[in-house]
Amino acid sequence: MSEATIAEQLKLSELAPRVLQSEIRAMSVACDAVNGVNLAQGVCDTEVPEVVAEGAQRAIRDGFNIYTRLDGIARLRTAIAGQVARTHGIEVDPDREVLITSGVTGGFQAACMALLNPGDEVIVFEPFYGYHLSTIKAVRAVPVAVGLSGPDWHLDLAAVRNVITPRTRAVVVNTPSNPAGKVFTRAELEGLGALAEEFGLFVFTDEIYEHFLYGGARHVSPASLPAMRERTILMSGFSKTFSVTGWRVGYLIADAKWLGSIGYFHDLTYVCAPSPFQHGVADGVEQLPLSFYEGLATEHVGKRAMLLDALMAAGLTPHVPQGAYYILADASQVEGATAAQKARTLLREIGVASVAGSAFFRPGGGEDLLRFCFAKKDADLADACNRLRARGRA
Numbered sequence: 001m002s003e004a005t006i007a008e009q010l011k012l013s014e015l016a017p018r019v020l021q022s023e024i025r026a027m028s029v030a031c032d033a034v035n036g037v038n039l040a041q042g043v044c045d046t047e048v049p050e051v052v053a054e055g056a057q058r059a060i061r062d063g064f065n066i067y068t069r070l071d072g073i074a075r076l077r078t079a080i081a082g083q084v085a086r087t088h089g090i091e092v093d094p095d096r097e098v099l100i101t102s103g104v105t106g107g108f109q110a111a112c113m114a115l116l117n118p119g120d121e122v123i124v125f126e127p128f129y130g131y132h133l134s135t136i137k138a139v140r141a142v143p144v145a146v147g148l149s150g151p152d153w154h155l156d157l158a159a160v161r162n163v164i165t166p167r168t169r170a171v172v173v174n175t176p177s178n179p180a181g182k183v184f185t186r187a188e189l190e191g192l193g194a195l196a197e198e199f200g201l202f203v204f205t206d207e208i209y210e211h212f213l214y215g216g217a218r219h220v221s222p223a224s225l226p227a228m229r230e231r232t233i234l235m236s237g238f239s240k241t242f243s244v245t246g247w248r249v250g251y252l253i254a255d256a257k258w259l260g261s262i263g264y265f266h267d268l269t270y271v272c273a274p275s276p277f278q279h280g281v282a283d284g285v286e287q288l289p290l291s292f293y294e295g296l297a298t299e300h301v302g303k304r305a306m307l308l309d310a311l312m313a314a315g316l317t318p319h320v321p322q323g324a325y326y327i328l329a330d331a332s333q334v335e336g337a338t339a340a341q342k343a344r345t346l347l348r349e350i351g352v353a354s355v356a357g358s359a360f361f362r363p364g365g366g367e368d369l370l371r372f373c374f375a376k377k378d379a380d381l382a383d384a385c386n387r388l389r390a391r392g393r394a
Helices: 003-009 023-033 050-061 072-090 103-115 130-136 157-163 186-197 258-270 273-288 288-313 339-350 378-393
Strands: 098-101 122-125 142-147 168-174 201-207 232-237 249-252 328-332 369-373
Touching: 023 339, 050 273, 072 098, 072 249, 072 273, 098 258, 103 130, 103 201, 103 232, 103 249, 103 258, 122 130, 122 249, 130 142, 130 168, 142 157, 157 186, 168 186, 186 201, 249 258, 288 328, 288 378, 339 369, 339 378
Parallel strands: 122 142, 122 168, 168 201, 201 232
Antiparallel strands: 098 249, 232 249, 328 369
């Protein structure tokens, strides 16, 4: 076999050339290079609740450092089942319908592998979270975007119906959403549920920001709605709630008929979420009172107000989010032909990192938007806000 023939055979997969480094991570690297303030990546570097941190440390000391069952430790599965019953009215069997996952990303990948075939179409709402889109593509399914209408990111159910074809298999709902902070209303979710029932669709829900709600917004889990329990794959976790994004502990709730296969693929890729961290999270779910979760929203209302005010002062008119901890802001007055260039201009000018809005839209969209994260320690957020205000005065 000639060297030329060998060179032709040794090549990347058909998928790999279309996969680029996340713009979010790229901006984090660029921010580190200039020692700036990172409002790009949703690292959520606020303090970990003491009971959660101590629980993980105790688990390490007590020897919980080996694999767990593929579906996670029983104590955490039981605690999660109790929590979703209390907060959403969803009754689940912790032994047959709850899977502890390597974050929501791990749960979503496993669910896609178990429930989607190559060529299946999956509806996503724009602006979308890039990892959702990339995961769908990674299993050779086809994302189909439906735009939400600004400034309040209203959902047009007629537009959803118009993109449904015989190949449509699922819908992805991220509520509250990254990056827009949209909280889907009960009426919108009921409309989606009716379409899912009419056309036989799965509904994948990413509810990781469910406790970050502002201005009277209320979180509704699609799995709590009539006729949605069987078809909904509910995913959430603790990265944001407990400020442990590096621990990779999430969960997935699904009808028992789907969970076995989802668990198989999660085991194949991740084996299990880290054992001692599962124990620490279990302590948090079991012991932290309702006031802790209410306090999350209260704390972040103040952070949101700080950043909204600073963005206005900097000439970056913001969309006001109902939930999550991101703000999309108008960057049309920032130098650059694209959002990626605008993000780098802002980093160069004032040392504040953001994410190009184009990372959350189809090609050509979001080029006048930047995304900022406000889940930061108060000192860091104050530093970023001062820099933004100084830009407005310049």
